[in-house]
Amino acid sequence: MTKMTQIGGASALPLNTILAGDCIEVMNGLPEASADLIFADPPYNLQLKGELHRPDNSQVDAVDDAWDRFDSFAAYDRFTRDWLAAARRLLKPGGAIWVIGSYHNIFRVGAALQDAGFWILNDVVWRKSNPMPNFRGKRFTNAHETMIWASRDEGGKYTFNYEALKALNEGIQMRSDWVLPICTGHERLKDDQGDKAHPTQKPESLLHRVLVGSTNPGDVVLDPFFGTGTTGAVAKMLGRDYIGIEREEAYRAVAEKRLKNVRKFDKAALEVSASKRAEPRVPFGQLVERGMLRPGEELYSMNGRHKAKVRADGTLIGSDAKGSIHQVGAACEGAPSCNGWTYWCYKKDGKRVPIDILRQQIRAEMAERPN
Amino acid sequence: MTKMTQIGGASALPLNTILAGDCIEVMNGLPEASADLIFADPPYNLQLKGELHRPDNSQVDAVDDAWDRFDSFAAYDRFTRDWLAAARRLLKPGGAIWVIGSYHNIFRVGAALQDAGFWILNDVVWRKSNPMPNFRGKRFTNAHETMIWASRDEGGKYTFNYEALKALNEGIQMRSDWVLPICTGHERLKDDQGDKAHPTQKPESLLHRVLVGSTNPGDVVLDPFFGTGTTGAVAKMLGRDYIGIEREEAYRAVAEKRLKNVRKFDKAALEVSASKRAEPRVPFGQLVERGMLRPGEELYSMNGRHKAKVRADGTLIGSDAKGSIHQVGAACEGAPSCNGWTYWCYKKDGKRVPIDILRQQIRAEMAERPN
DNA sequence: TCAGGCCCTGAATCGTGTC
DNA sequence: CGACACGATTCAGGGCCTG
Numbered sequence: 001m002t003k004m005t006q007i008g009g010a011s012a013l014p015l016n017t018i019l020a021g022d023c024i025e026v027m028n029g030l031p032e033a034s035a036d037l038i039f040a041d042p043p044y045n046l047q048l049k050g051e052l053h054r055p056d057n058s059q060v061d062a063v064d065d066a067w068d069r070f071d072s073f074a075a076y077d078r079f080t081r082d083w084l085a086a087a088r089r090l091l092k093p094g095g096a097i098w099v100i101g102s103y104h105n106i107f108r109v110g111a112a113l114q115d116a117g118f119w120i121l122n123d124v125v126w127r128k129s130n131p132m133p134n135f136r137g138k139r140f141t142n143a144h145e146t147m148i149w150a151s152r153d154e155g156g157k158y159t160f161n162y163e164a165l166k167a168l169n170e171g172i173q174m175r176s177d178w179v180l181p182i183c184t185g186h187e188r189l190k191d192d193q194g195d196k197a198h199p200t201q202k203p204e205s206l207l208h209r210v211l212v213g214s215t216n217p218g219d220v221v222l223d224p225f226f227g228t229g230t231t232g233a234v235a236k237m238l239g240r241d242y243i244g245i246e247r248e249e250a251y252r253a254v255a256e257k258r259l260k261n262v263r264k265f266d267k268a269a270l271e272v273s274a275s276k277r278a279e280p281r282v283p284f285g286q287l288v289e290r291g292m293l294r295p296g297e298e299l300y301s302m303n304g305r306h307k308a309k310v311r312a313d314g315t316l317i318g319s320d321a322k323g324s325i326h327q328v329g330a331a332c333e334g335a336p337s338c339n340g341w342t343y344w345c346y347k348k349d350g351k352r353v354p355i356d357i358l359r360q361q362i363r364a365e366m367a368e369r370p371n
Numbered sequence: 372m373t374k375m376t377q378i379g380g381a382s383a384l385p386l387n388t389i390l391a392g393d394c395i396e397v398m399n400g401l402p403e404a405s406a407d408l409i410f411a412d413p414p415y416n417l418q419l420k421g422e423l424h425r426p427d428n429s430q431v432d433a434v435d436d437a438w439d440r441f442d443s444f445a446a447y448d449r450f451t452r453d454w455l456a457a458a459r460r461l462l463k464p465g466g467a468i469w470v471i472g473s474y475h476n477i478f479r480v481g482a483a484l485q486d487a488g489f490w491i492l493n494d495v496v497w498r499k500s501n502p503m504p505n506f507r508g509k510r511f512t513n514a515h516e517t518m519i520w521a522s523r524d525e526g527g528k529y530t531f532n533y534e535a536l537k538a539l540n541e542g543i544q545m546r547s548d549w550v551l552p553i554c555t556g557h558e559r560l561k562d563d564q565g566d567k568a569h570p571t572q573k574p575e576s577l578l579h580r581v582l583v584g585s586t587n588p589g590d591v592v593l594d595p596f597f598g599t600g601t602t603g604a605v606a607k608m609l610g611r612d613y614i615g616i617e618r619e620e621a622y623r624a625v626a627e628k629r630l631k632n633v634r635k636f637d638k639a640a641l642e643v644s645a646s647k648r649a650e651p652r653v654p655f656g657q658l659v660e661r662g663m664l665r666p667g668e669e670l671y672s673m674n675g676r677h678k679a680k681v682r683a684d685g686t687l688i689g690s691d692a693k694g695s696i697h698q699v700g701a702a703c704e705g706a707p708s709c710n711g712w713t714y715w716c717y718k719k720d721g722k723r724v725p726i727d728i729l730r731q732q733i734r735a736e737m738a739e740r741p742n
Numbered sequence: 743t744c745a746g747g748c749c750c751t752g753a754a755t756c757g758t759g760t761c
Numbered sequence: 762c763g764a765c766a767c768g769a770t771t772c773a774g775g776g777c778c779t780g
Binding site: 533543544646647648652695696697698708709710711712713 | 767
């Protein structure tokens, strides 16, 4: 499967192989202007301190590997500038790069990209359908990661397969936010002890969308932080050539084994059944945020016997209970449960109208503009 | 409605007003450590092309594109550093900032925030339910903007109304991606010609979530790029004090008019689901003193696997540990910590009942007859 | 074979008040 | 200021076992 391509008669391109070593040195040893796309998942510099436990007291297996530790932002910036410069040299004139990161590092990476002369085309948000919650209730659930897509140069003739992405998205233009699950189950590679082989393995679905959208069959895709080789695996399936660079022996071994078992797709296998979505859940609070109901406004029970007042956080306060629309409704009726959506009404032009009408309005909007 | 607050007897804080002028100069004229929250929607219109001049006024030569770019990014970075420094000076020790932007500027803003000593808490993606499509089909639909939420200092005791946000989201922890429509319809302010009064007016729903989540009633919220005053309008509705700074006369005029017509929600509506941490502390010993539990009585663990005996001083003695309800619970489970209130049960009419019920009884009494 | 319950896990910058 | 003790805190999904 390994191909060697002559570039300008000078040096050869080691296609479909994993190169060992520091990515900056290795990249500088490859011929310039030889890659169509670079996908990079660099260390995030998470700066984790203590241990973290779930509410059930189990411990979170954190990313504390040596390769993710940097002495300072300045050190991380230096590292970023250096690998970006080496990467840019490798790109063909119409080439492009994707870099993924979290709020710990992505702002520094984005600024460095711009400073290096890359031209940002989009930032794309990977919205995780199943992220790890925030266990201490001190912040928002960290439910997304950010990818930056940039061309080598301003005005570069980058590849963008608009129609293919639109097809992937059920006929609607692909947006800058992608909802995809994290990598779990059988796709998640394990070592001999049954532990995860790599702490941050990316899902193939993510790379699928990246490569379908911004490369063509036969293109050369380089990944300087290859890890367990998701980029290579998806590139191979899609009929692209890959070059991986990975410093850690253990990751290279896992990736080699993985890639050996990957088969190029036939067309038919490509279509992933679009998961049909259940009726989207609409939090009652959204009616308040959107100004459809106002804090302080009175709601009336369907039977006219009870009323309650809307609060700014989307809870109700009744005569002797406060909480969600369901909880207060149940309390009013002395019932074990209650569907607040059909129980409560608001006043519109003097008439009582069920609040479920408002939920239906929001759902109608969501149906018109899905995703 | 305008309030003036004396800060340290020195200078006054012009609450609920819109200040005219350059935000950096105006901020530097206000007393330090006087704002609880800053919300900023800075400009990113860089004029990267055309009539660009270097700081020394020499015209940029079209040949050295890289320098051109460097110059303009450098100028934007300088501007960003300056207004962030002025903003940080204004924040109280437990203060925090939100900044919103797009891929054109947010990476530079994020890096500058970190460099200035702010501590990023989350990046939050505003996912637009109705974005403008990409008409030329050359990129992804730009369907989101990014907000960065950061505390003034690492370790700062920032405000986060976890329970209120969870309530807004129908009982599920609020995530870092928010789906909200853009500002249209009646909410979108128009000028006398019927054109939109401001090109980037933010929806009130966005500010509602920001302010409910990261401020308390009576807090001071400052917006250095006030525009048409969405921050002020939502702050006023929610019973927060605002300070707006805006350079453009036309925007100030629109905002003044808007704010005059905004009404504060009534008090009960502003009350928000409280966190358990805010509830009064009840020593376990009080249950024994009051005779709700008797010395010698057995307690049983929630899972039924352990038991312990109550002692007269409000400690427990288990099979192989003695101490507080928390310590003995942790020892039984071999866990690093344990909430004894929810872990231990007592027997009532043959059934196991969590001792937390008894704590709730005491708290209810305290609320009825406060000391 | 299927449904239901239990267990485990995921790029995480995840306390606070009192003495 | 540090040390110590209290006690608050999770969502989605996959695997595996049992009935």
